Amino acid sequence: xxxxxxxxxxxxTGGPRIIFLGPPxxxxxxxAARLAEHLRIPKISTGDMxxxxxxxxxxxxxxxxxxxxxxGLVPDDLLNGIVGERLRMADCADGYxxxxxxxxxxxxxxxxxxxxxxxxxxxxxxxIEVPRAELLRRLSGRRWCPTCQAxxxxxNDPAKQAGVCDNDGTKLIQxxxxxxxxxxxxxxxxxxxxxxxxxxxxSRSLFHxxxxxxxxxxxxAELLDIVTHRPAAARGSEGRx
Ligand code: AP5
Numbered sequence: 001x002x003x004x005x006x007x008x009x010x011x012x013t014g015g016p017r018i019i020f021l022g023p024p025x026x027x028x029x030x031x032a033a034r035l036a037e038h039l040r041i042p043k044i045s046t047g048d049m050x051x052x053x054x055x056x057x058x059x060x061x062x063x064x065x066x067x068x069x070x071x072g073l074v075p076d077d078l079l080n081g082i083v084g085e086r087l088r089m090a091d092c093a094d095g096y097x098x099x100x101x102x103x104x105x106x107x108x109x110x111x112x113x114x115x116x117x118x119x120x121x122x123x124x125x126x127x128i129e130v131p132r133a134e135l136l137r138r139l140s141g142r143r144w145c146p147t148c149q150a151x152x153x154x155x156n157d158p159a160k161q162a163g164v165c166d167n168d169g170t171k172l173i174q175x176x177x178x179x180x181x182x183x184x185x186x187x188x189x190x191x192x193x194x195x196x197x198x199x200x201x202x203s204r205s206l207f208h209x210x211x212x213x214x215x216x217x218x219x220x221a222e223l224l225d226i227v228t229h230r231p232a233a234a235r236g237s238e239g240r241x
Contacts, residue, residue: 015095
């Protein structure tokens with residue numbers, strides 16, 4: 001229900017609601033962008049929102065910047081605040097994709113409250129699985145456009161002209177947190193604080209584990225099949241049936 005101020009009321013009218021889970025470098029952002037474009041629903045990436053805040057030097061950006069640079073997690077209350085606000089925007093009424101949130105148990109609990117009623121049983125949780133060595137290879141080769149946030153990989157997904165964004169010609173850079181020390185910390189944070197969400201969601205959402213160690217096209221085809229043809233996935237299944 002869209003209300004006069006451009007936000008929506010307390011009901012979600014339809015369309016898939018999707019959470020991407022997975023370690024850093026699994027391909028969440030890559031696949032979330034493709035799926036969002038295909039389904040015409042917004043992709044809400046907390047990493048992108050925080051990087052925008054850092055670029056704009058907002059109070060949020062000033063707080064998040066030093067934490068992100070070292071590979072730590074930004075405090076839960078800040079994330080619950082910005083996502084709660086974003087989900088109330090009118091464009092989320094017909095579905096949305098969350099990329100990088102929830103990332104801790106307090107965030108998962110916060111999400112259930114901000115959705116104004118427990119919608120978790122109807123949410124697709126897509127857990128992208130990739131071996132650790134491949135994650136390290138992907139993160140070290142990732143390049144990023146600071147203008148439009150497009151992501152490339154120097155070997156797997158290179159820009160048409162080396163080092164320059166296809167969309168806007170901006171010089172591509174390596175994210176500060178893709179450098180080795182920060183990557184190790186991000187993986188530790190994932191193991192300690194995000195991985196427990198797999199068991200949390202396995203039994204209470206439309207949970208699907210997806211093999212992300214395949215060409216992007218194949219991963220995308222499976223994700224699309226899940227969210228368009230498997231609405232009645234059995235609770236607690238791995239989604240592989
Ligand atoms: P965020 O930006 O969310 O980073 P992340 O979760 O660590 O995920 P990544 O962006 O590194 O990886 P991805 O899975 O999206 O992979 P991608 O598609 O780019 O968060 C950054 C930081 O922000 C956090 O560390 C934290 O500080 C803070 N933050 C954000 N959200 C927060 C929250 N909720 N709570 C607290 N703090 C938060 O792909 C990676 C590379 O692999 C690319 O180069 C790509 O081209 C390539 N690739 C993709 N798919 C394939 C494939 N199938 N085969 C080969 N290569 C592939």
